[in-house]
Amino acid sequence: MLRELRPAILVLVLLTLITGLAYPLAMTAIAGMIFPKQAQGSLIEKGGKVIGSALIGQEFKQDKYFHGRPSATSGPDPADSTKIVSAPYNAANSSGSNLGPTSKALNDRIREDVEKLKAENPKATVPVDLVTTSGSGLDPDISPEAALFQVPRVAKVRNMPEDRIRALVTENTKDRFVGLLGEPRVNVLALNLALDAAGPK
Amino acid sequence: MTAIGWFQIILFCAIIVALAKPLGWYMTRIFNGERTFLSPVLRPVEAGLYWIGGVDEKREQHWLTYAVAMLLFHVGGFLILYALMRLQAVLPLNPQEMSAVAPDLAFNTAISFITNTNWQNYGGESTLSYLVQMLGLTHQNFLSAATGIALAVAMIRGFSRSSMRTIGNFWVDVTRCTLYVLLPICVVYTLFLVWQGMPQTLQPYVDATTLEGAKQTIAVGPVASQVAIKMLGTNGGGFFNANAAHPFENPTALSNFIQMLSIFAIGAALTNVFGRMVGDQRQGWAILAVMGVLFFAGVAVTYWAEAGGTTALSSLGLTGGNMEGKEVRFGIVASSLFAVITTAASCGAVNAMHDSFTALGGMIPLINIQLGEIIIGGVGAGLYGMLLFVVLAIFVAGLMVGRTPEYAGKKIEAREVKMAMLAILILPLMILGWTAVAVVYPPAVASMANSGPHGFTEVLYAFSSATGNNGSAFGGLTGNTFFYNLTLASSMFVGRFLMIIPAMALAGSLAAKKSIAPSAGTLPTTGGLFVGLVVGVILIIGGLTFFPALALGPIVEHLAGNANTLF
Numbered sequence: 001m002l003r004e005l006r007p008a009i010l011v012l013v014l015l016t017l018i019t020g021l022a023y024p025l026a027m028t029a030i031a032g033m034i035f036p037k038q039a040q041g042s043l044i045e046k047g048g049k050v051i052g053s054a055l056i057g058q059e060f061k062q063d064k065y066f067h068g069r070p071s072a073t074s075g076p077d078p079a080d081s082t083k084i085v086s087a088p089y090n091a092a093n094s095s096g097s098n099l100g101p102t103s104k105a106l107n108d109r110i111r112e113d114v115e116k117l118k119a120e121n122p123k124a125t126v127p128v129d130l131v132t133t134s135g136s137g138l139d140p141d142i143s144p145e146a147a148l149f150q151v152p153r154v155a156k157v158r159n160m161p162e163d164r165i166r167a168l169v170t171e172n173t174k175d176r177f178v179g180l181l182g183e184p185r186v187n188v189l190a191l192n193l194a195l196d197a198a199g200p201k
Numbered sequence: 202m203t204a205i206g207w208f209q210i211i212l213f214c215a216i217i218v219a220l221a222k223p224l225g226w227y228m229t230r231i232f233n234g235e236r237t238f239l240s241p242v243l244r245p246v247e248a249g250l251y252w253i254g255g256v257d258e259k260r261e262q263h264w265l266t267y268a269v270a271m272l273l274f275h276v277g278g279f280l281i282l283y284a285l286m287r288l289q290a291v292l293p294l295n296p297q298e299m300s301a302v303a304p305d306l307a308f309n310t311a312i313s314f315i316t317n318t319n320w321q322n323y324g325g326e327s328t329l330s331y332l333v334q335m336l337g338l339t340h341q342n343f344l345s346a347a348t349g350i351a352l353a354v355a356m357i358r359g360f361s362r363s364s365m366r367t368i369g370n371f372w373v374d375v376t377r378c379t380l381y382v383l384l385p386i387c388v389v390y391t392l393f394l395v396w397q398g399m400p401q402t403l404q405p406y407v408d409a410t411t412l413e414g415a416k417q418t419i420a421v422g423p424v425a426s427q428v429a430i431k432m433l434g435t436n437g438g439g440f441f442n443a444n445a446a447h448p449f450e451n452p453t454a455l456s457n458f459i460q461m462l463s464i465f466a467i468g469a470a471l472t473n474v475f476g477r478m479v480g481d482q483r484q485g486w487a488i489l490a491v492m493g494v495l496f497f498a499g500v501a502v503t504y505w506a507e508a509g510g511t512t513a514l515s516s517l518g519l520t521g522g523n524m525e526g527k528e529v530r531f532g533i534v535a536s537s538l539f540a541v542i543t544t545a546a547s548c549g550a551v552n553a554m555h556d557s558f559t560a561l562g563g564m565i566p567l568i569n570i571q572l573g574e575i576i577i578g579g580v581g582a583g584l585y586g587m588l589l590f591v592v593l594a595i596f597v598a599g600l601m602v603g604r605t606p607e608y609a610g611k612k613i614e615a616r617e618v619k620m621a622m623l624a625i626l627i628l629p630l631m632i633l634g635w636t637a638v639a640v641v642y643p644p645a646v647a648s649m650a651n652s653g654p655h656g657f658t659e660v661l662y663a664f665s666s667a668t669g670n671n672g673s674a675f676g677g678l679t680g681n682t683f684f685y686n687l688t689l690a691s692s693m694f695v696g697r698f699l700m701i702i703p704a705m706a707l708a709g710s711l712a713a714k715k716s717i718a719p720s721a722g723t724l725p726t727t728g729g730l731f732v733g734l735v736v737g738v739i740l741i742i743g744g745l746t747f748f749p750a751l752a753l754g755p756i757v758e759h760l761a762g763n764a765n766t767l768f
Contacts, residue, residue: 007254008270011256011376014254015343015379016336016340020339040400041407060412090417094443100758102758103652104768129529132524134529139448182532183531196412
């Protein structure tokens with residue numbers, strides 16, 4: 001058995017260096033050359049400043065913007081860093097709500113959100129993704145229905161015709177991959193950037 | 202449920218079956234020590250490793266030596282990983298200045314990664330430095346996966362060899378698996394993932410100013426290189442806390458589909474390796490068929506349950522299924538499929554939060570784990586786990602017809618059945634035992650995030666996942682406490698190694714036996730009857746063992762939920 005000690009140390013150390021250092025560092029170098037944008041996190045810059053990542057959702061509260069899904073992420077309280085408080089779209093601490101199907105807390109939260117949205121747009125059905133939190137708390141997308149639901153509000157605040165806004169939603173809707181995989185979706189940040197670029201008339 | 206949803210499920214199954222044969226052919230060559238197209242590049246590296254490590258690749262090992270080598274390898278892996286986490290504050294590649302990981306959490310995480318569980322009591326982006334993610338976690342992702350595959354191959358040799366004392370050389374099997382199977386696939390796979398949008402950088406986290414003027418810190422890092430092996434090796438430990446639900450860890454529907462394929466690819470191909478090594482590929486297809494039947498049934502239930510949503514949601518006028526804890530780009534079908542795949546295999550990566558699944562939708566992942574993760578299973582672990590059930594099924598069939606049971610030319614006798622039972626009994630012992638302790642120990646009860654039956658399911662899921670070396674979670678449970686760090690670590694350790702040792706003893710005892718030619722009295726093990734028999738044995742053993750616990754958790758929650766009773 002003692003003769004197994006030498007490989008247990010040396011084979012282990014060598015394989016550790018190959019798989020734990022050589023491999024990830026080589027991949028970092030190669031990926032940085034071939035796909036520099038993605039490797040850095042698909043960052044979007046505006047006027048020389050990073051305004052976010054194309055893949056990471058961010059919080060939108062103002063009425064003039066399309067809103068993303070509710071987010072269950074948390075973070076340290078800015079006033080007292082020993083306390084953890086709700087911090088939606090905290091991209092340094094991804095998390096879902098982890099509330100179960102028979103959770104009263106979850107049901108109360110959803111009911112409140114449904115009522116708010118019904119008041120905003122009484123005619124349409126409330127899309128389920130707009131009142132449920134995502135797995136990561138950083139979902140960059142909403143369903144096309146959830147975007148269309150918000151068109152009347154955005155149009156009113158921006159004083160733009162609804163058709164114009166609706167056209168922007170359609171332009172920013174991505175279909176399933178080759179029509180088969182995943183679900184149709186709208187990237188909220190991309191849509192809001194397009195909205196700002198279109199400007200109020 | 203939609204037609205396009207079912208199409209995605211069927212397409213997935215078809216690709217896995219199509220991959221099994223070529224990948225099985227390649228892996229058989231690797232473990233038989235034959236040359237491959239990668240040999241000109243990799244053979245010098247391999248030979249160098251043996252030379253420095255003092256490995257004589259021609260010298261084979263008795264099952265006991267093989268098992269001891271495997272254990273020593275893991276002691277070393279544990280020490281490296283534990284030390285890295287405790288010392289990360291003073292080591293390089295720590296741009297976010299993470300402080301040392303607490304001793305109990307470091308202990309839990311180190312056990313978790315050497316056992317191929319990858320339970321996440323740590324939150325990747327908020328706890329670990331880049332160095333620990335690479336040198337600690339990525340390396341164990343490789344080595345625990347390579348170990349699992351090596352052990353499965355050793356077990357197969359038990360069946361395929363006749364009157365031999367040895368079952369292979371552990372060092373050679375692990376080295377060849379890492380160099381020829383895992384690394385080359387991961388290199389290509391990593392680049393694909395980066396192309397899809399996964400970060401691969403050593404730069405610190407990015408500070409962004411959002412459109413509304415708020416500050417958003419975006420965690421990045423060497424993600425893709427770790428995710429590639431995390432999926433391929435059925436490890437499942439996330440770079441980020443939200444695992445494959447995080448847009449950086451699973452950016453698109455395509456990356457999601459490929460990740461699902463990579464969870465199953467090696468495990469499914471190992472059934473073909475088994476068939477090839479015992480000299481009849483149909484033996485491998487029969488095992489894959491057993492796995493396929495159980496898998497498809499699980500997917501159908503979870504997809505149906507998640508697409509149906511809950512009474513609580515529909516009473517608020519919401520349609521479109523249960524989207525709580527799911528990402529829009531995956532939707533109901535890709536989230537349901539992923540959940541069943543990750544628990545059928547012992548991967549444990551998640552692209553949606555299982556804790557927020559419907560009662561029945563979340564019960565299927567739980568059952569998959571409790572059956573022993575033999576539906577494809579963890580790379581290697583799934584196959585040797587399944588072979589234990591096959592031994593039992595053959596034994597039961599032999600009792601029914603009154604003949605000596607045989608499988609793949611080997612007589613199954615008392616010693617084999619004892620070893621198989623010993624390995625299988627580990628699951629209920631750790632899962633039900635620790636769950637019982639946790640639900641009467643107040644500090645453990647306080648960790649539950651949900652009340653009512655769902656809180657119980659959180660605990661049951663945690664110990665199932667740890668013992669089965671899965672690593673997925675009903676994530677609401679606060680696992681990073683002294684009690685859970687230690688009890689879950691013990692479950693992971695026992696669930697891995699106390700299953701491996703009887704399995705290796707079984708392999709050794711089979712290898713020593715003579716192979717006998719099938720006679721008229723031999724039960725054919727390639728047909729539908731055999732498949733049905735094994736499925737039956739698996740469901741009866743799993744069902745009888747875990748049904749009472751499931752009745753207290755997801756089943757009662759389902760009934761309460763239908764009556765719109767909330768907790």
